[in-house]
Amino acid sequence: MLRNIDGPKESITILPLVILAGWLGCQPKSLDRYAKLYEEIGGGCTVIRKIASAPSIVMAATSTGKNRQFNNMHGDIMTMEDFAKDVLDEITIIPCSFILFHGFSNGGCFLWESIRGLLQTDPKYESAKSKFRGIVFDSSPAYYSGYDELFQNAFKFCSSDDQVKIQRYIKEREASEGIDVFMRSSKTRSQYYWENMKNCDFPLQSLYICSKDDKLTPFEELYELIQYRVTTLGSDRIWYIVFENSPHCRHILNHPKEYKDIVSVFLKNCLTKSREGDVGVKFKNTNSVNQGGKEVKFISLL
Numbered sequence: 293m294l295r296n297i298d299g300p301k302e303s304i305t306i307l308p309l310v311i312l313a314g315w316l317g318c319q320p321k322s323l324d325r326y327a328k329l330y331e332e333i334g335g336g337c338t339v340i341r342k343i344a345s346a347p348s349i350v351m352a353a354t355s356t357g358k359n360r361q362f363n364n365m366h367g368d369i370m371t372m373e374d375f376a377k378d379v380l381d382e383i384t385i386i387p388c389s390f391i392l393f394h395g396f397s398n399g400g401c402f403l404w405e406s407i408r409g410l411l412q413t414d415p416k417y418e419s420a421k422s423k424f425r426g427i428v429f430d431s432s433p434a435y436y437s438g439y440d441e442l443f444q445n446a447f448k449f450c451s452s453d454d455q456v457k458i459q460r461y462i463k464e465r466e467a468s469e470g471i472d473v474f475m476r477s478s479k480t481r482s483q484y485y486w487e488n489m490k491n492c493d494f495p496l497q498s499l500y501i502c503s504k505d506d507k508l509t510p511f512e513e514l515y516e517l518i519q520y521r522v523t524t525l526g527s528d529r530i531w532y533i534v535f536e537n538s539p540h541c542r543h544i545l546n547h548p549k550e551y552k553d554i555v556s557v558f559l560k561n562c563l564t565k566s567r568e569g570d571v572g573v574k575f576k577n578t579n580s581v582n583q584g585g586k587e588v589k590f591i592s593l594l
Contacts, residue, residue: 313400438479
């Protein structure tokens with residue numbers, strides 16, 4: 293988006309673009325408070341909301357390429373890869389200074405996984421790839437082990453209509469492959485997903501926002517992933533904030549000030565990297581402390 297477009301050329305500002313990728317069962321209005329936050333901080337941002345359908349998220353969580361071909365024969369569920377292409381095609385024509393992806397739960401993470409794959413393999417999106425500067429993992433990635441109880445608990449947050457669609461898809465997969473094969477392929481997919489999230493070396497600043505009592509994103513596994521990435525990629529690349537008490541995808545409601553502060557500084561860092569041509573940014577006050585029931589690894593710019 294261009295700001296002050298009626299003024300002289302010198303006053304025109306091209307804003308950062310933020311992609312808000314919703315969770316399973318998310319409604320567009322649920323992302324309003326996040327859009328408002330980004331529109332108010334850092335001089336403003338252009339914000340777009342993207343929410344994959346519930347069946348698309350479940351398919352991405354349980355499917356290999358072969359399984360997705362099975363679904364394409366039905367033609368009523370968009371694959372996450374096709375959804376990612378639509379998103380990239382849209383953002384390619386939006387003027388922006390840089391791009392920040394903010395994904396919620398695995399619904400947002402599965403979309404990011406597909407977008408990242410296209411950025412790394414499809415020359416068509418080279419221009420978009422050059423503008424990505426940061427990613428916020430909000431209540432994500434969430435560890436799961438195939439079609440397990442934790443994964444199924446997430447269905448409770450979907451509408452009754454979406455729950456019917458999900459169950460229909462699962463039953464069709466089980467009938468086509470057999471229950472045992474479906475369960476094994478789902479587990480294989482979840483293992484690949486987790487290793488992919490753990491070992492991804494895509495060159496972006498990353499901010500993890502999580503809670504110790506999140507019922508849908510197991511803290512122990514996520515914290516281990518974060519620490520592994522801090523060790524392998526460096527504390528300049530990996531930021532995180534841990535809350536003691538904060539429900540899944542509701543950290544902004546329970547801790548509004550801390551949430552705004554960490555997102556604001558993270559956005560500022562992405563802006564600085566964009567202006568400096570990605571040559572690197574120096575930091576100070578890099579630490580991990582416990583402040584009022586929150587563990588915060590907070591980095592401020594020199």
